[in-house]
Amino acid sequence: MNTFHKMYIIGRGALHTMDRRQKKTRQAIIDAFVKLLTKTSYEKVSVKDIIDAADVGRSTFYSHFETKDDLARQICFELFDHIFSPVIPPCSTHNFPEMPQNTETRITHILYHLRDKREYYLGIINYDDGTLFLGFFRDYMLQNVSIKMSGSYDEYSQRVPEDFLINSLTSSFVGMIRWWLKNKMNPGPEVVAGYYMALINPAIAEFQTKGE
Numbered sequence: 001m002n003t004f005h006k007m008y009i010i011g012r013g014a015l016h017t018m019d020r021r022q023k024k025t026r027q028a029i030i031d032a033f034v035k036l037l038t039k040t041s042y043e044k045v046s047v048k049d050i051i052d053a054a055d056v057g058r059s060t061f062y063s064h065f066e067t068k069d070d071l072a073r074q075i076c077f078e079l080f081d082h083i084f085s086p087v088i089p090p091c092s093t094h095n096f097p098e099m100p101q102n103t104e105t106r107i108t109h110i111l112y113h114l115r116d117k118r119e120y121y122l123g124i125i126n127y128d129d130g131t132l133f134l135g136f137f138r139d140y141m142l143q144n145v146s147i148k149m150s151g152s153y154d155e156y157s158q159r160v161p162e163d164f165l166i167n168s169l170t171s172s173f174v175g176m177i178r179w180w181l182k183n184k185m186n187p188g189p190e191v192v193a194g195y196y197m198a199l200i201n202p203a204i205a206e207f208q209t210k211g212e
Contacts, residue, residue, distance in 0.1 A: 026064050029054045033071055037123025042072075042132070069132070072124050076136040079121070083110045084145055084209050091116075103207045104197045107173075111189035114177065118185075125177060134174040141166045141207075148206040169200060 018026065032054035036045045047068055051061045065071040083106055091112070114121055125133045147165055176196050180186075 042127035
């Protein structure tokens with residue numbers, strides 16, 4: 001487990017013990033960061049900009065987040081936690097109660113989130129040609145998600161380590177998102193998820209949360 005992921009695990013545990021005031025302050029920091037990203041690029045946003053916009057002290061910021069990258073990482077990891085939860089929860093703009101809780105549904109779900117809350121994620125996704133978001137997604141997958149090989153691919157599993165497979169899948173996933181953004185998020189999430197599944201189906205049967 002890398003240092004950033006340890007920090008996220010600690011932060012996620014701390015989130016459950018925060019009182020209402022602390023959660024409100026944390027959300028104010030996140031909202032200020034997101035708002036700044038709608039006006040300027042990720043690399044130009046400083047911690048000072050964030051604390052000024054959130055109207056909090058520097059020590060308050062650092063009591064919640066180690067760095068700006070840690071803030072971005074925790075925003076993304078909370079999204080991934082939501083997407084890879086054992087049962088996909090309903091949301092205000094999309095709901096899959098009758099859909100199988102499989103990889104294609106999860107991919108569709110994350111695309112809906114990226115579209116519905118684009119202001120939360122696009123500044124992070126677009127930074128450094130997607131490298132930062134790709135790293136967050138890869139780290140999360142390596143630590144939290146296992147891959148069940150498809151029957152036709154399983155015989156090669158000894159030759160293809162899971163971390164290599166995850167690296168390839170996450171790279172293609174971020175490439176798919178960038179293609180989708182270039183096309184102004186058209187076609188819809190279900191169609192794009194179908195494209196991605198057609199690409200990866202020969203290799204995998206299912207993404208599974210580790211520990212299930």
